[in-house]
Ligand SMILES: Nc1nc2c(ncn2[C@@H]2O[C@H](COP(=O)(O)OP(=O)(O)OP(=O)(O)O)[C@@H](O)[C@H]2O)c(=O)[nH]1
């Protein structure tokens with residue numbers, strides 16, 4: 124088997140998995156999956172408006188429905204979305220996109236992906252304060268929120284998800300992987316490194332501290348954490364320089380997920 128670590132070094136800017144990564148040899152896991160004949164499952168989590176649906180669509184080569192913007196109003200997902208990336212020899216994925224809006228459907232979806240049918244890995248999506256503000260149910264007009272408010276909301280949202288991830292990780296004997304996808308990088312192209320640092324374990328930032336807590340809770344060897352910038356916008360025919368950068372980031376994310384799932 125090829126060492127995931129060796130590949131990882133070449134492919135990743137920020138891998139803080141350390142020793143946990145060495146334990147992430149997914150070979151027996153892959154064998155079990157092949158027997159069941161299923162793609163690995165990936166939970167896509169994160170607060171409302173960060174870009175989960177858009178990213179999952181991009182990763183599954185699905186055209187995002189422009190109907191999500193109705194009459195200029197950006198509408199969030201109301202139910203869990205299922206997307207499948209098909210590939211030969213079971214090297215695809217089944218994504219479960221948990222709605223970010225704090226509705227009953229979100230709680231049910233969290234139960235499903237972290238308890239009832241526990242996923243193989245987690246793609247937690249954050250947007251460096253650039254989540255699209257969404258109005259709360261029943262009100263109209265565009266919602267407004269500052270970047271600081273969005274970052275605070277994101278932190279609160281993460282606490283709930285992190286708790287679920289920890290509970291799942293301690294319950295199983297094989298390791299769980301978590302990738303923090305810092306999306307909408309096109310909106311802060313000059314600050315990508317800084318954003319990645321903010322979302323990284325050991326950074327001393329509010330988010331970093333929470334990740335450190337999660338690792339302590341789950342046990343270092345039970346959870347690997349990667350932080351990767353990405354953006355899901357564009358990719359059309361008129362590819363500009365920034366679109367090229369976007370597809371490069373997307374490719375790095377895909378490569379990392381493939382490594383974590385034992386696809387490569
Ligand atoms: N600039 C930019 N905008 C993005 C990107 N990804 C998503 N968006 C926009 O951000 C908004 C929210 O994206 P969604 O994918 O609907 O967000 P979500 O996380 O699924 O939100 P909920 O369904 O409410 O949980 C949409 O208007 C997207 O077009 C990105 O990479 N760059």
Ligand SMILES: [Mg+2]
Nearest residue numbers: 175176199200
């Ligand atoms: Mg959505």
